[in-house]
Amino acid sequence: MRKVRVAIFGVGAVGSLIAKFLLEKEGVEIIGAIDIAKDKVGKDLGEVLGINKKVGVKVSDDVDAVLSKTKPDIAIHATSSFLKDTHQQLASLIKHGVKVISTCEELSNPYYTEPKIAKELDALAKKHGATVLGTGINPGFLMDTLVITLTAVCQKIEKIEAVRVMNAATRRLPFQKKIGAGLTVEEFQKKIESRQITGHVGLEQSIAMIADALAWKLDKIIAEPVEPVIAKKPVESEYIKIKAGQAAGLKQKAKGIMENKEVITLDFQAYIGAEEEYDAITIHGIPTVKQKIQPCVHGDIGTVAMIVNAIPKVIKAPPGLLTMKDLPVPSAAVEDMRKYVSL
Numbered sequence: 417m418r419k420v421r422v423a424i425f426g427v428g429a430v431g432s433l434i435a436k437f438l439l440e441k442e443g444v445e446i447i448g449a450i451d452i453a454k455d456k457v458g459k460d461l462g463e464v465l466g467i468n469k470k471v472g473v474k475v476s477d478d479v480d481a482v483l484s485k486t487k488p489d490i491a492i493h494a495t496s497s498f499l500k501d502t503h504q505q506l507a508s509l510i511k512h513g514v515k516v517i518s519t520c521e522e523l524s525n526p527y528y529t530e531p532k533i534a535k536e537l538d539a540l541a542k543k544h545g546a547t548v549l550g551t552g553i554n555p556g557f558l559m560d561t562l563v564i565t566l567t568a569v570c571q572k573i574e575k576i577e578a579v580r581v582m583n584a585a586t587r588r589l590p591f592q593k594k595i596g597a598g599l600t601v602e603e604f605q606k607k608i609e610s611r612q613i614t615g616h617v618g619l620e621q622s623i624a625m626i627a628d629a630l631a632w633k634l635d636k637i638i639a640e641p642v643e644p645v646i647a648k649k650p651v652e653s654e655y656i657k658i659k660a661g662q663a664a665g666l667k668q669k670a671k672g673i674m675e676n677k678e679v680i681t682l683d684f685q686a687y688i689g690a691e692e693e694y695d696a697i698t699i700h701g702i703p704t705v706k707q708k709i710q711p712c713v714h715g716d717i718g719t720v721a722m723i724v725n726a727i728p729k730v731i732k733a734p735p736g737l738l739t740m741k742d743l744p745v746p747s748a749a750v751e752d753m754r755k756y757v758s759l
């Protein structure tokens with residue numbers, strides 16, 4: 417049996433972590449790498465990853481050339497959170513009949529938020545025999561797939577709540593900047609208005625996925641404004657010192673409303689100094705189900721795992737734009753990848 421042939425589209429922070437993990441993994445090979453960043457194009461992938469070893473794959477900005485030459489089984493796409501940026505990139509992969517797993521948050525379930533793009537990508541994928549999946553740790557698992565799985569033991573459900581609290585002190589500096597840690601409240605608000613801080617992307621998609629799984633017809637999904645979490649006392653991470661009164665990070669909520677009742681609530685908080693880190697789900701129903709993961713699942717490790725573990729399931733899935741709820745029960749592909757999929 418031959419190895420699974422993978423192309424990496426987007427060799428940024430997350431694409432690099434995925435590439436490094438794939439290079440260590442049995443039964444897969446990276447045969448192409450695509451990125452537009454000037455400091456990466458033309459370089460060996462090993463140099464871009466900073467691993468002191470040549471991979472024998474040059475980073476290219478020419479998608480068509482890479483795909484025509486290398487014919488990957490699957491492309492791992494990690495460039496942006498927003499479909500307005502990524503749908504053309506995804507289409508350029510789909511047109512080659514390549515299956516795609518993407519970290520694009522809005523792709524995780526775009527049928528509610530971007531129905532036109534979702535239908536176009538789905539039709540294109542079916543036409544070219546490609547399967548497309550948006551996934552990751554969140555959206556992709558903690559606040560949607562895991563919630564849906566827990567509902568399986570319920571006879572009745574009144575309300576679902578999921579909370580993710582992360583202590584950003586343990587994360588990279590770019591993440592701390594992304595959540596506005598160290599800004600004054602005024603600077604934070606300005607960056608929110610100019611969209612330099614977007615907060616977590618994916619809460620609406622996660623709510624839509626849960627509702628779809630339960631066949632709940634929501635009246636609306638409300639995404640509340642992203643708010644700063646203000647430090648009550650000085651807190652610090654390895655990189656940033658925060659004074660009392662400054663933003664230590666952010667919090668945001670989204671709600672699914674059905675028949676004037678809030679039936680799904682997702683609550684995301686990421687800030688330096690969070691005393692308890694956890695992922696908690698409560699399903700109020702018969703029976704009521706309460707689940708708590710402590711500490712919360714590490715975002716980068718979990719994302720890399722979700723993407724790589726999805727490879728065999730996506731290769732075996734039918735063509736079209738799928739969501740996590742359309743695939744078999746998620747599980748780890750810890751052995752040689754060829755034990756999970758034969759090509």
Ligand SMILES: NC(=O)c1ccc[n+]([C@@H]2O[C@H](COP(=O)([O-])OP(=O)(O)OC[C@H]3O[C@@H](n4cnc5c(N)ncnc54)[C@H](OP(=O)(O)O)[C@@H]3O)[C@@H](O)[C@H]2O)c1
Pocket residue numbers: 425426427428429430431432450451452453454494495496497498505519520521551552553554555556715719
């Ligand atoms: N679902 C989840 O749980 C999850 C988890 C983690 C991350 N994500 C998302 O995954 C995305 C990638 O994250 P990241 O931290 O790796 O971002 P990043 O560090 O900015 O990397 C993105 C890379 O893609 C390149 N790129 C941008 N547009 C491109 C194009 N048209 N063609 C080829 N390459 C292109 C960028 O080049 P330039 O630098 O030149 O623009 C950069 O090298 C983000 O949107 C992030 O929010 C999702």
